[in-house]
Amino acid sequence: xxxxxxxxxxxxxxxxxxxxxxxxxxxxxxxxxxxxxxxxxxxxxxxxxxxxxxxxxxxxxxxxxxxxxxxxxxxxxxxxxxxxxxxxxxxxxxxxxxxxxxxxxxxxxxxxxxxxxxxxxxxxxxxxxxxxxxxxxxxxxxxxxxxxxxxxxxxxxxxxxxxxxx
Numbered sequence: 632x633x634x635x636x637x638x639x640x641x642x643x644x645x646x647x648x649x650x651x652x653x654x655x656x657x658x659x660x661x662x663x664x665x666x667x668x669x670x671x672x673x674x675x676x677x678x679x680x681x682x683x684x685x686x687x688x689x690x691x692x693x694x695x696x697x698x699x700x701x702x703x704x705x706x707x708x709x710x711x712x713x714x715x716x717x718x719x720x721x722x723x724x725x726x727x728x729x730x731x732x733x734x735x736x737x738x739x740x741x742x743x744x745x746x747x748x749x750x751x752x753x754x755x756x757x758x759x760x761x762x763x764x765x766x767x768x769x770x771x772x773x774x775x776x777x778x779x780x781x782x783x784x785x786x787x788x789x790x791x792x793x794x795x796x797x
Contacts (some may be wrong), residue, residue, distance in 0.1 A: 694732035697725070698740065705744045706768045711737050745769060746782045753791040754772060760787045 697714055714737070715722040729737050745767040753765045764775035779787045 667686075691728065691732045693720070694729055697729060698733060701741055702744055704768060705741065705748060708768070708770075709741055742778050743782060746779055747789070749775070749779065750783070750790065753787060754794050760791075763787070 678753060697718060700714070701709060710720055711726060715725045715796075716727070726737055729735075729740070733740055735743065749763050749767045752758060752766060753760075756763070758766065760776070761772040764772040767775070769775040769778070778788070779785075783790060785793070
């Protein structure tokens, strides 16, 4: 986790500690709920980071180049066909080898990289969710929302609101 992320988690924890000094049944329930929400969120973040940053087989230099290209151009239109043509390989070979090397299907990897960058923009900017979707290469904000919820387990707007707990 980044220093900023750790700082935000620490600040969220301090807020919860302050809340714990206020004695009431409502306060206890709120604190318990917030701590569970924080733990769940941290687990989801860690699972996501482990998936996106899965090391690619170093023997497969071409797949590394393709993954790097995706990582550097996630905001552009990228298709399996375009990548196969760009790297002078067949579509089926690219699909099979990419899955073997990364553990992700081509589109799944692309969407994960885009969502990772969307998370950063949600936390670091005030851009609208629709603008962030387009900035990250999604051409449909509804698809972005669905993909975000599927991968992160939370809606983009809730992710942004939970910024102090990240």
